[in-house]
Amino acid sequence: MPISILAVLVAIFVSFSCCQNDSEASSCTSFHVGNKSEVASQYHHHNNISAFWNDLLKPRFALGPAYPINYEANTSDFSPIFDSLIRKNITSAFDERWPLEFLPTLNALISSANAAPITNASLASNLYLRNGYAHLIVEIPGTGASPALPRDPASPDRVWTSVLDWIATQPSLDSRKVVFWGVSTGGYYGMRVSPTRIAIASSAPSGNGGWSHCTLTGKKWMHIADAGEYPTSLSTNFCVKIPGTTLEARRTRFLDDLPRLKSRFSLVDSGVLEEADSAPLLLVNWIEDTIFQVEDSMVLLEFGRLKSARFVRGAHHPGEPAATPVIFRWTENLMASVSQCLCMVC
Numbered sequence: 001m002p003i004s005i006l007a008v009l010v011a012i013f014v015s016f017s018c019c020q021n022d023s024e025a026s027s028c029t030s031f032h033v034g035n036k037s038e039v040a041s042q043y044h045h046h047n048n049i050s051a052f053w054n055d056l057l058k059p060r061f062a063l064g065p066a067y068p069i070n071y072e073a074n075t076s077d078f079s080p081i082f083d084s085l086i087r088k089n090i091t092s093a094f095d096e097r098w099p100l101e102f103l104p105t106l107n108a109l110i111s112s113a114n115a116a117p118i119t120n121a122s123l124a125s126n127l128y129l130r131n132g133y134a135h136l137i138v139e140i141p142g143t144g145a146s147p148a149l150p151r152d153p154a155s156p157d158r159v160w161t162s163v164l165d166w167i168a169t170q171p172s173l174d175s176r177k178v179v180f181w182g183v184s185t186g187g188y189y190g191m192r193v194s195p196t197r198i199a200i201a202s203s204a205p206s207g208n209g210g211w212s213h214c215t216l217t218g219k220k221w222m223h224i225a226d227a228g229e230y231p232t233s234l235s236t237n238f239c240v241k242i243p244g245t246t247l248e249a250r251r252t253r254f255l256d257d258l259p260r261l262k263s264r265f266s267l268v269d270s271g272v273l274e275e276a277d278s279a280p281l282l283l284v285n286w287i288e289d290t291i292f293q294v295e296d297s298m299v300l301l302e303f304g305r306l307k308s309a310r311f312v313r314g315a316h317h318p319g320e321p322a323a324t325p326v327i328f329r330w331t332e333n334l335m336a337s338v339s340q341c342l343c344m345v346c
Ligand SMILES: *[C@@H]1O[C@H](CO)[C@@H](O)[C@H](O)[C@H]1NC(C)=O
Pocket: 020, 021, 022, 023, 269, 270, 271
C-alpha cells in the first residue's frame, strides 16, 4: 500500500520572484497586533542577548520545543553557546563574532554524528510516519541546498515540479496524495503551489504565515516586525538577498524596493490566486503573530477559490503548538476524499 507524502517547507528566509499588478488590498492598512510601540512593549530580546536566551529561547525549549527551536534541538547544546554570548555581550546575530561561538558545539555534533550508526529514524520522521506519511523537508527555494534563482518568479515553481516528478518515480509513494505544508515563509511557497500544481499532483497545500501580500505593502509592517517576535531584525534578514555594500545599505534598499517587490511577489497582485483549478488550501495563522500578521492570511480569503482557514489564539509564530493538530485533521479528511476526486477526473 503506497503511503502518502508530506512535503514540509521550513524556512524563515525568502527568495524573490515576479509580476505586474500594483493594486492595494483594503485590509493591509492597519494591523490587529497594533503599532510598532505596542508590539515593541511585548518583546525585549532585540539587542539584549540575555533576554534573547532567558526570556525567548529557553521557554520555547520547554514548550516542546516551539519556533524558532526545531524538533531535534537539545537545550544543553545551546546553553554553553548563549552563556558565552552573554558573557562577551555579543548582542547581534549580524555581529561577525556570533557564528564563531557556535563552531565548537557544531564541530562536536558533526563528530558524534559521523561516529553514530546511520539511521532513518529522526524524531520528525517518526512523528509523521506514525501518522502514515513519508515526509520530505525542502528548504525555501534559493536558500540552503535548494537551488533557485532568487529573482525569477517561476523558479520555485520549477523546484516543485522536479520534486513532484521525483515523487512520481518512487513506487513506495502515492503521488496522488501529496500535501505541501508551508511553515512561515514556506507558507508563501505552499500557497504558490496550490494554484499552479493541481494538474501535476492532486495536492492539498496548507500554508501558515507567509508574505502573501500585506507584509509587502509599504514599510509600515517591516518596522513593526523588526520590533516583534522574530529573533533578529526581519527586514535585515530579508535584505540579505539584495545587492549592496553594507547590510544597512541593503536594508534601506530593500525597504525602498518594497513596492516593486510587492508587484512581483504578492499572490494577490500576481493573479496566481485566480487560477480556476487551484487545489484545496488551508490557512493557519496565529492571530497575534508579529512576524507574518494575520491580515496576510485574511486578505487571501478575498480572492480566488474558497479556502479553509483557522486563526488561533495563545500561540507563537507560526501558530504552534495549536496549528499542527489542525493541519493533521484537515489533511486526514482531505486524504480520505482524494481517490474519489481522482476517479471523477479519470
Ligand atoms: C490588478 O488588480 C486590479 C484590481 O484588483 C484588477 O482590476 C486588474 O485587472 C489587475 N490587473 C492585472 C494585470 O492582474
